Each structure stands twice: as C-alpha cells, then as structure tokens.
Amino acid sequence: MTGSTERIAMAGKENPQITPSEWEIMRVLWKSERPLVAAEVREALLESDWSIKTVRTFLTRLVAKNVVAANRQKVAGYELLHYRPLISEEETIRTERKNFLGKFFGGTVQSMLASCIRSGDVTREELEQIRRMIESEDWFYAENAEGGQHD
Numbered sequence: 001m002t003g004s005t006e007r008i009a010m011a012g013k014e015n016p017q018i019t020p021s022e023w024e025i026m027r028v029l030w031k032s033e034r035p036l037v038a039a040e041v042r043e044a045l046l047e048s049d050w051s052i053k054t055v056r057t058f059l060t061r062l063v064a065k066n067v068v069a070a071n072r073q074k075v076a077g078y079e080l081l082h083y084r085p086l087i088s089e090e091e092t093i094r095t096e097r098k099n100f101l102g103k104f105f106g107g108t109v110q111s112m113l114a115s116c117i118r119s120g121d122v123t124r125e126e127l128e129q130i131r132r133m134i135e136s137e138d139w140f141y142a143e144n145a146e147g148g149q150h151d
Contacts, residue, residue: 022062026067070083
C-alpha cells in the first residue's frame with residue numbers, strides 16, 4: 001500500500017456498548033494482523049448474508065463508538081478506508097463484563113454467582129470446578145493484590 005494516510009475523526013464514548021452484530025465485525029478485525037477494508041471484513045464473515053452496505057454501517061458505528069479507527073489510504077489510484085481495532089478483545093470483554101455486572105448484579109461477581117446458585121443454574125459439579133479453579137489461581141491474587149480489584 002502506498003500513499004498518504006489520513007485519520008478520520010472519531011467521536012467516541014468512554015464505555016461503549018457493542019451489539020452482537022458489532023461483535024462479529026470486531027472478531028474479524030481482532031483476528032487480522034493488518035487493517036482491513038470493508039470488503040475484506042465482509043468476505044471474512046463466512047456465514048453472514050450481510051451486504052457490503054450493512055458491513056460499512058456497522059464499521060461506521062464502531063468508529064463512532066471509538067473502538068475502531070478508519071484510515072483513508074490511496075491504493076491503485078483509489079481512496080479506501082482501512083479499519084483496525086482501537087481496543088483489544090480482552091479490554092472489550094472486560095468492559096462488557098463490568099457493564100453486565102453493574103446492570104444486573106450491583107457490580108459484584110458474588111451477587112451474580114449467588115443468583116446463579118439460587119436459581120439452580122449451577123450444578124454441584126460446576127461449583128466444585130469453580131472452587132478448584134479459585135484455589136489453583138494463586139497467581140491471580142498475587143498480581144491483583146496491588147490494586148485490590150478483582151474484576
């Protein structure tokens with residue numbers, strides 16, 4: 001690719017909500033090792049029947065949410081928008097998890113687990129697996145002891 005790159009202005013939110021359809025677009029961008037044009041994103045969505053216009057609409061929304069950057073680049077005499085994620089998948093999952101916990105469980109994992117247990121959504125076997133997982137994750141507490149936060 002040759003030519004100048006012009007960054008398109010983005011008006012974003014601090015904690016954007018990403019829709020299920022936008023997640024599909026983000027997964028394609030996260031998997032790519034380079035910025036993609038809309039047609040490449042569409043092509044990577046193997047099981048989708050979305051039109052290129054639909055893909056561009058989702059990309060535009062993600063740019064507005066400040067989770068995707070759009071760069072205008074000249075390629076073979078044409079100006080094309082190339083899209084790349086601005087936040088990692090891990091960061092996005094963390095934000096979504098915090099939003100979910102805050103919305104439904106007062107922001108705590110304990111409340112969520114208690115709700116799952118009370119409603120019978122967790123089996124004894126699963127609880128035992130969770131207990132073993134917690135006990136084996138000593139590194140987690142050591143790494144997070146400084147900040148005192150356990151998301």
